[in-house]
Amino acid sequence: MNKQTKESPIVDVQNMSKSFGSTQVLKSVNLSVQPSEVMCLIGPSGSGKSTLLRCIAFLEQYSGGNVFIEGEMLGYNDNTDVRKLTSTNELNHVRRNMGMVFQQFNLWPHMTALGNVTEALVRVKKFSRREANEKGHAILAKVGLAERAMHYPAQLSGGQQQRVAIARSLAMEPSVMLFDEPTSALDPELVGEVLQVMKDLASEGMTMIVVTHEMGFAAQVADTVVFLDQGEILVKGSPQEIFQGEKPPRLEQFLKNYMDRNAFWE
Amino acid sequence: MTFDIQVIIDHLPEIASGFGLTILCTVVAALIAMVLGLFVALGLMSKAAVFRYPVRLYVEIIRGTPFLIQLFLLYYGGPSFGLYLEPIEAGIIGLAIYCSAYFAELFRSGFNSISLGQLEAAQIMGFSKISVLWRIQIPQMMVLITPGLVNICIILGKETTILSIVTVPELAFVLTGIGSETYAYAETLTVLAISYLILSELTARFGSWTEKRLSKYMERSI
Amino acid sequence: MLDFSTLPVALPLLWDGVQMTLFLSLMAVVLGLMVGVLMCLARLSSHYAVRFFAQLYISLFRGVPLLVQLMVTYYCLPLIGINIPALVAATACIGLCASAYMTEILRGGFLSLPTGQKESATMVGLNQFQVLLFIELPQVIRLTIPGIINEAILLVKASSLISAVGITELTRISQNLASSNFQPFEFYLTAAGIYFIINSMISAFGFWLEARINRRVIA
Numbered sequence: 001m002n003k004q005t006k007e008s009p010i011v012d013v014q015n016m017s018k019s020f021g022s023t024q025v026l027k028s029v030n031l032s033v034q035p036s037e038v039m040c041l042i043g044p045s046g047s048g049k050s051t052l053l054r055c056i057a058f059l060e061q062y063s064g065g066n067v068f069i070e071g072e073m074l075g076y077n078d079n080t081d082v083r084k085l086t087s088t089n090e091l092n093h094v095r096r097n098m099g100m101v102f103q104q105f106n107l108w109p110h111m112t113a114l115g116n117v118t119e120a121l122v123r124v125k126k127f128s129r130r131e132a133n134e135k136g137h138a139i140l141a142k143v144g145l146a147e148r149a150m151h152y153p154a155q156l157s158g159g160q161q162q163r164v165a166i167a168r169s170l171a172m173e174p175s176v177m178l179f180d181e182p183t184s185a186l187d188p189e190l191v192g193e194v195l196q197v198m199k200d201l202a203s204e205g206m207t208m209i210v211v212t213h214e215m216g217f218a219a220q221v222a223d224t225v226v227f228l229d230q231g232e233i234l235v236k237g238s239p240q241e242i243f244q245g246e247k248p249p250r251l252e253q254f255l256k257n258y259m260d261r262n263a264f265w266e
Numbered sequence: 267m268t269f270d271i272q273v274i275i276d277h278l279p280e281i282a283s284g285f286g287l288t289i290l291c292t293v294v295a296a297l298i299a300m301v302l303g304l305f306v307a308l309g310l311m312s313k314a315a316v317f318r319y320p321v322r323l324y325v326e327i328i329r330g331t332p333f334l335i336q337l338f339l340l341y342y343g344g345p346s347f348g349l350y351l352e353p354i355e356a357g358i359i360g361l362a363i364y365c366s367a368y369f370a371e372l373f374r375s376g377f378n379s380i381s382l383g384q385l386e387a388a389q390i391m392g393f394s395k396i397s398v399l400w401r402i403q404i405p406q407m408m409v410l411i412t413p414g415l416v417n418i419c420i421i422l423g424k425e426t427t428i429l430s431i432v433t434v435p436e437l438a439f440v441l442t443g444i445g446s447e448t449y450a451y452a453e454t455l456t457v458l459a460i461s462y463l464i465l466s467e468l469t470a471r472f473g474s475w476t477e478k479r480l481s482k483y484m485e486r487s488i
Numbered sequence: 489m490l491d492f493s494t495l496p497v498a499l500p501l502l503w504d505g506v507q508m509t510l511f512l513s514l515m516a517v518v519l520g521l522m523v524g525v526l527m528c529l530a531r532l533s534s535h536y537a538v539r540f541f542a543q544l545y546i547s548l549f550r551g552v553p554l555l556v557q558l559m560v561t562y563y564c565l566p567l568i569g570i571n572i573p574a575l576v577a578a579t580a581c582i583g584l585c586a587s588a589y590m591t592e593i594l595r596g597g598f599l600s601l602p603t604g605q606k607e608s609a610t611m612v613g614l615n616q617f618q619v620l621l622f623i624e625l626p627q628v629i630r631l632t633i634p635g636i637i638n639e640a641i642l643l644v645k646a647s648s649l650i651s652a653v654g655i656t657e658l659t660r661i662s663q664n665l666a667s668s669n670f671q672p673f674e675f676y677l678t679a680a681g682i683y684f685i686i687n688s689m690i691s692a693f694g695f696w697l698e699a700r701i702n703r704r705v706i707a
Contacts, residue, residue, distance in 0.1 A: 059607050092613050099611065106608035110626045119622060120612035165608070172612050330641070330687040331680045332648035334659060339680060342666065343673030346490075424553035431555075431652060442559060451563035459552045459560065466551040 008071055009034050010097075010176045010207050011056060015065035018048075018055055018231075025051050027231045028065065033176065033224075036205040040218035043228035044254055049211045052228065053180050056209065057100050058091060069094050070175060099169030103181040105161045107153040113140060113164045114149040117171050125172070139167045143197050159190030163197055170201075177201065179210040215258050219243055227251050273450040274457055277440075284440030285461060291354070291436060292423045295361035299422070302362060303369025310374050328367035334428055336360055341432045357429035357436075365422050372414045376407035409480045416473030420466050427462075437461060492674055498665050505661035506682060512579060512647045512657060517640050519583030524590025525625070531595055542591070549588035555649050557581050562653040578650045586643055593635035597628035630701050637694030641687045648683075658682060 009032035018026040025048045033039050041049040055062040058075040067074040072094045077084045086094075107116050117139055118132035127135070140149050143163040153161050162182055169177060179198065183191040195217050202208060202221050212218060218225050218239060225242040227235040229250050235242060243255070274281065309321030328336070340349075341356040351359070380403055393401070430439035438458055445454040530542035549557070561577045601624060609619045629636075651660035662679035666672040 057611060059610070088615065092615065095611065096613055100608070102604055102608060104602070104604050106602070106604035108605060108609070108623055108627070110630060120609075120614060123618050123622060124613040168608075168612060326688075327680075327684055330684040330691075332645040332659065332683055334648045334651070335662075335676055335680045335683060338663070338666075339673065339676045343676050346673040427553040427555040428649070438553075438556065438559075445563065451559075452567055455556065455560050455564055458556050462553055462556060463548070463551040467547075 009068075010037075010070055011209065012068040012071075013052075013056065013065070014067070016052070016055060016062045016067060017064035018051060018060065018062045025231050026055065026062070029228075029231075029233055031226065031233070031236075033207060033209060035175075035207055037223045038202045038206075038208045038210065038221055039224045039226060040222040041209065041211045041226050041228060042213070042215070042218060042254075043234075046230075047228040048231040049228045050180055053178050053209060053211050057098060057178055058095070059100075061085070069097050096172070097175045098178060099172060099174035099176070100178045101162070101165050101169055101180065101182050103184050105153070105158075105165045105185070107161055107165055107168075109153050112150050112152055113145060113156065113160075113167075116153070116164055117168045120168070121171055135171060136167075139171050140164070142170070143167045144193070157190060158186045159193045162186065162194045166194075166197055166201075176207040176209065179208065179212070181211050181213065183212070183214060215243075215255070227254070229254075270450060270453055273444065273448050273453050277444050280440050280444070281437070281457070284435060284437040287354075287434070288423075288426050288436040288438075288465075291358055291361065291426045291429060291434070292419070295358045295365065295426075296419055296422055298358070298362035299365035300369050302366035304373055306366055306370035307373035307377070310370060311377065325367045325370055328364060329371075333360070333364045333425055334431065336364055337428065337432055353429070353432050353434045356432060357426070357434045361422060361425060361429075364425070365418060368418050368421075369415075372411050372418065373407075375414075376411040377403065379410055380406050405480075409477070412473060412477045412480060416469060416476075419473075420469050423465055423469060424462065490674055490677075491671065492678075494665075494669050494671065495674070495678060498669075498675070501661055501665065502658070502678070502682065505656060505658035506686070508655065508657040509644065509647050509659075510686070512582065512650060512655075513640065513644045515579045516582040516586045516643045516647070517636075519580070520586025520590045520639070520643070521636070523584060523587035524594055527587060527591040528594040528598065529620075531591060532598060546588045546591055549585050554582065554585050554646055555652060557585055558649060558653050574653055575655055578653055578655055582643065582646060582650065585646070586639060589639055589642075590636070593632050593639060594628055596635070597632040598624065600631060601627060633694060633698050633701070637690060637697075640690050640694075644683065644686055644690065 011031070011033040013029055013031040016026055016029045017024065029048075029052060031039070031052075041052065043049045051060060054060040056067060056069075056074075058067075061075060066076075066078065073086075074094050075086060075091060077086050077090075108119070111119060114133065114136045117136040118127075118129075121127040121132040121135060122129060137146065137149060140146055143166055145160060145163055145167070148156060148160060148164075153164070156164065166177075166182075182198070183194050186194065191214070195214060198208070198210070198217070199221055210217070210222070220239075222239055224236065225239050226233055227242060227250075234248060235251055237245070242251070247255070306321055306325065309317050310325065312318045312321070337356065337360040340360045341351060341353065344351055344356070384402060385398060426436055427438040429436055430442065433439065441454040441458045445451045448454075527542050527545060530538045531546070533539050533542070558578060558581050561581045562574065565572065565577060605623060605627075606619055609623045614623065647657060648659040650657055651663060654660070656664075658679055662675045666675040669675065
């Protein structure tokens, strides 16, 4: 499963650092994600994994280092002496390659599931309503929600809402999908349906970066697992290496806490 | 257009007395309205429907009709029932009635916002009903409703301008009177507007000062 | 003691007044909402000067009594050479006053939207204007319906003050009828009844609207 193709990476994070006030939450992080790679970011809460993902989406401004999405610099113009923020247009241009799924779904409550999926198709990609609806229905069917197209978010379960949110991102045909703890806000019995959609996506070759607490998912689906602690990448490797090999004490402790809760890895 | 401040200086004593009357009407009406409003609030929260429904209707009617019409009914309509009021009496009574409905709703929401659990806790510890009201309910309610209280007082203060229509010689009446005598509308109305801006601002400042003092001995939960 | 025998004759006149009152109130709500949205954006702007201007605007219109605002437009605008019909001036005045209150109501709505809504919209590529128009504003209007309805009721009541600058709306007509028939109590009571009915209808409409929207949008 582990693809070591050395074509240009889709996401390339070089020496990224980030501080909130005087606390440094990310310290010189290096990552690169190849096409079709699934990377899971794990780590204790406060380790900076969500911040890292939000910086890759430029929802937070990173303060040092560079991020390239499909070879394009994200968020800053670096061709001048002083680093300057790019214009919103340029930012959107780079972002068009990314889809993001949030912990809290962030669906728009005043639109139906179909409306949520098609809104950006109409407004950004300038589809006609009819084309957008056609595509929207197809994508909703793909995440198993063909029947729910005309439902409002409040009429859907958490798992269904998160699947709509995934469909909404997929509609824009991104080359990488970012998932920020997509199952953390869900009741345990609804987690499975969302993970299944994500597995399907992975097997179709979607490039994904997933911040998650679902160790089972990381073990089964990820090509690379990254363990972050206190803003630094402590270990990076295949699931086998992370979960079965020699581990530094911090990772050992972190995994033991999970193991004690539910045995997921034999 | 010329701006002649001399007109204002010439009529300063009248303006001052009008200003005084505006404050007087506001304060007296607010005090009566609060007392009245407390009783109305108790009526709104009464368990007996015979009390609750008529009081609810009173509140809805007062809040659903313009103050000007209420004032006209009291001042011009009162004599039909042998109720002869001086303009200023009608003004203060009218304002008090009008605002009592708003105060009542505020008090009611204040009482309702205190969680039942706290009252139960106090009851189990053996507090009497009076001391629960005095030591638990009222202190919390006061902090919660102070912003609303100040808001209603500001509205009440602004409503006093309407009393000028039934010839109460408050600030607006005095200044528009001077305006029509001397045609110095710009000067008089500017003074009027600025006076009210200052009054509203001072009331708001006083409100936030009170709020701070009150919440000192009670951490705000929101 | 009360004698309503002259009322049937007066009904057509009162109806004219009701129409004028409704027109003035409706215009005020529409104008208030439109200017309110703009002012709200200004109030939430990141530019200090823009924010300051909006704050000043709100303080002015909320701090000065409406009657005084009406008198200023009625007496002072002609002094600086602006001659507009009293009706237009009065409508503009009450509408701008309403906008100051609408601004604060809408601002509450904007602030209550979860930030994630905006983030998810940004991530699918909607620009700032599209986020405002298609994502935020429809939700803000829905969230603030109770406040807007409340404001509409206040405006119907406030429109009675326009009688003071000579516009023949419901209050002015009642005043005329009261004095020409020497029956103040009867006519003011009638006017009060009409205002009460109008406001009850607005309030009922608000409840209906809210229930209709909440049925599907809020769980």
